[in-house]
Amino acid sequence: MLGVFVVTDEALNTLLIVFMKSNTYNNMKTISLLFIISLLINGAVIESVSVNIGFSITFHTNTVIQSDDVIEWRHGYELVAKRVRGSIFLFSGSEGRFTDRVKLNYETGDLTIIEVRSESIGDYNLQITGEKNTRQTFSVSTRGGYTDHVTSLTVMEGDSVRLKAGVPDFENYDVIRWRFENSSLAEINRKTEIISTHDERFRDRLELDRWSADITITNITTDLSGLYEVKVDSNRGTHTIHRSYTVTVSDEVKSVSVMEGDSLTLHIDIPIQRDDHTDWGFGPDELKPDSIQSLYRYSERFRDRLQKDNEIGSLTITNVTTEDSGVYQVRIIMGNFPQSIKKRFIVTVTARDRSSGVSLGGSCVGVLLVLVSSQVL
Structure with a gap:
């Protein structure tokens, strides 16, 4: 004999409370599964959503919200946002993972997750209780393994x-x-x-x-x-x-002077993370910055005179010569995300008078710091 079972909202809520008071509450997977089952029984719609790490996402209720409706959004089993009795409540979640990263629209009930992170993926469950009960689930996943928080x-x-x-x-x-x-x-x-x-x-x-x-x-x-x-x-x-x-x-321009025989350090002034790395290049003609080639092409010219600090990304050239004048460029590869930031330095080295030990012509060394972004975001 075929039987049809109707589970009411009150019965489901009671069942949830019983489980939460029991030892089963310690099993988070069981609670999540129970909540999803309750959604399925009551005709919840499940939609798969893919989003890039670092982007924000807004889930739409697509329904007319009444003033006395109770709106609840959960991530798995955890309550992250609620509207009840004219007030909005936002919750930080375990270990504060949703702190300052959740918004709830009072009029529409839409939920926004700000700058999605790896801990933000999973199921977001909507429940609207009122004149017309609504349940919906958004199953969120991410595309690619990179992280991008640059805004x-x-x-x-x-x-x-x-x-x-x-x-x-x-x-x-x-x-x-x-x-x-x-x-x-x-x-x-x-x-x-x-x-x-x-x-x-x-x-x-x-x-x-x-x-x-x-x-x-x-x-x-x-x-x-x-x-x-x-x-x-x-x-x-x-x-x-x-x-x-x-x-x-x-359009900022900075200048600095250096004398032949001295050491020169080019600072990138951008925090370097563990997964970042830098790639330096050089072009002998300061009027043609597009002719920059990798420093490896000039290994003989700079033999034993280059020192690269991998922690802060700076480049030091010891015992500089007039031939070292030109354009230096650094490309900063940020983590696994296909994005780079470029900086250029136009350097002129002033020659010394070999007989008197003073500089010739009073030329100064100019360093033009150019912030060039070549982002693929």
């Missing part, structure tokens, strides 16, 4: 910067929108096959990749410093992936 970028005027849209799967995302300082910048709509750019300030220097939806800004100027935002909407309207970048365009 503030500094570039030199006249250089290029690339900002990553972070679209994880093109089949599930239709609309990608870029904004600059609250004005529309660029958009890709896959349904209508429309690709458009809007801001005249970016004429002839904004490149929009139709496949990745990344943008590249060439010949950037100081007036393009500011906040850049990207939003990627799923084609079902269930969630949005988004991120903000603060871009600073600098």
